[in-house]
Amino acid sequence: MADIPLTHIQTETMPAGLKGIAADLSSDQQAFKNVSWGKAMIWIFLLSDTFVFSCFLIAYMTARMSTSVPWPNPSEVFALEIGGVTLPLLLIAIMTFVLISSSGTMAMAVNYAYRRDRRTTAILMLVTALLGAAFVGMQAFEWTKLIHEGVRPWENPWGAAQFGSAFFMITGFHGTHVTFGVIFLLIVARKVWRGDFDREAKGFFTSRKGRYEAVEIMGLYWHFVDLVWVFIFAFFYLW
Amino acid sequence: MTHAVTEKAEGQHHPIKLYLIVWGWLFVLSTFSYLVDYFGVQGPMRYTLILTFMILKAGLIVAVFMHLAWERLALVYAMLVPVGAVLVFVWIMVEESGYTLFTRVLFLNGS
Numbered sequence: 001m002a003d004i005p006l007t008h009i010q011t012e013t014m015p016a017g018l019k020g021i022a023a024d025l026s027s028d029q030q031a032f033k034n035v036s037w038g039k040a041m042i043w044i045f046l047l048s049d050t051f052v053f054s055c056f057l058i059a060y061m062t063a064r065m066s067t068s069v070p071w072p073n074p075s076e077v078f079a080l081e082i083g084g085v086t087l088p089l090l091l092i093a094i095m096t097f098v099l100i101s102s103s104g105t106m107a108m109a110v111n112y113a114y115r116r117d118r119r120t121t122a123i124l125m126l127v128t129a130l131l132g133a134a135f136v137g138m139q140a141f142e143w144t145k146l147i148h149e150g151v152r153p154w155e156n157p158w159g160a161a162q163f164g165s166a167f168f169m170i171t172g173f174h175g176t177h178v179t180f181g182v183i184f185l186l187i188v189a190r191k192v193w194r195g196d197f198d199r200e201a202k203g204f205f206t207s208r209k210g211r212y213e214a215v216e217i218m219g220l221y222w223h224f225v226d227l228v229w230v231f232i233f234a235f236f237y238l239w
Numbered sequence: 240m241t242h243a244v245t246e247k248a249e250g251q252h253h254p255i256k257l258y259l260i261v262w263g264w265l266f267v268l269s270t271f272s273y274l275v276d277y278f279g280v281q282g283p284m285r286y287t288l289i290l291t292f293m294i295l296k297a298g299l300i301v302a303v304f305m306h307l308a309w310e311r312l313a314l315v316y317a318m319l320v321p322v323g324a325v326l327v328f329v330w331i332m333v334e335e336s337g338y339t340l341f342t343r344v345l346f347l348n349g350s
Contacts, residue, residue, distance in 0.1 A: 014311075016312070017312065018312075020311065020312050021313045021316055024311060024312075025313055031313060031317075032314045032317070035310065043317075046318075047317075047321060050322065051321075054328070058325075058328055058332050061329070061332060061333075062332045062335065065336035065340065066336040066337075066339035066340045067340070067343075068343050068344055068347075075276050075279075087277075088277060089276050089277075097266065100265045100266060100269060101262070104258060104259070104265075107258040107261075111251075111255055114251065216251070219304075219305075220305055223300055223305045226304075227297055227301065227305075230293055230300065231293065231297070233272070234272065234289050234290070234293035238272060238285075238289045239286070
């Protein structure tokens with residue numbers, strides 16, 4: 001499978017709207033016109049990941065709606081006491097801001113990557129990775145705190161037993177995604193720094209020519225992780 | 240779909256300012272959703288606000304950060320239509336949960 005150059009596709013002359021969809025899907029060779037195979041594949045992966053996280057959140061919803069035991073109040077469970085003042089959900093709010101900021105720096109990294117500004121791209125990606133690592137660190141702190149307070153997947157001191165299993169499953173899976181994101185951010189940032197995408201150096205695994213699009217594909221994954229957190233924050237912590 | 244932004248040879252080209260504005264909005268919306276909990280808003284108002292801020296944030300991330308607003312509709316629909324199946328699943332499980340709760344209350348004395 002060769003890398004089809006996308007430059008010859010003139011999207012301006014192609015039909016728009018529903019006719020465009022019909023034309024694209026029934027056309028020759030490529031259904032998704034001005035995206036490369038790599039971007040099409042990351043989107044399809046993200047869609048499948050959407051289903052994974054949807055299933056977790058739906059399982060949590062089902063557990064919470066079908067139990068006759070009161071659900072622990074997340075506002076109190078995740079409260080932090082600072083200087084004698086109890087602030088609800090403080091750490092979770094900080095985690096949200098950290099992850100959103102990392103999404104912002106990532107979006108800018110993608111932008112600078114297409115301007116072929118190696119230095120700025122690599123620095124922004126490293127900042128993104130750092131913020132991601134900080135998020136995982138706070139997640140670990142949260143887990144430690146809750147485990148010390150007696151939260152287990154099968155019991156907790158405040159109410160419905162399913163609270164623990166839903167919490168560990170959902171935040172654990174999300175934290176794993178962030179962790180892998182950080183690792184891949186470091187790998188791609190290193191490639192940017194070395195100039196692999198300027199030299200079109202072949203990847204060690206795929207042996208395909210390196211392109212700056214790799215940064216955008218990395219970005220799509222990273223934004224998705226942030227997107228999932230938006231839903232977890234709303235449904236698990238605020239609901 | 241606007242054609243104001245024309246596709247160059249490779250990738251998406253937008254001014255940095257756009258990302259900073261979206262970033263700012265995400266901060267504002269997150270603060271709002273945090274304040275919902277901070278001020279202890281309860282009842283239908285709480286759920287409406289949480290969902291509104293959530294959908295706005297998700298929309299901004301997907302549309303601008305992930306550039307879906309500038310993709311061809313074939314890709315946009317391929318990504319967004321299947322999410323409808325999730326909503327159907329949600330509805331099925333809401334019904335199921337109601338029934339489970341009903342049987343628990345009726346036969347297990349609410350345990």
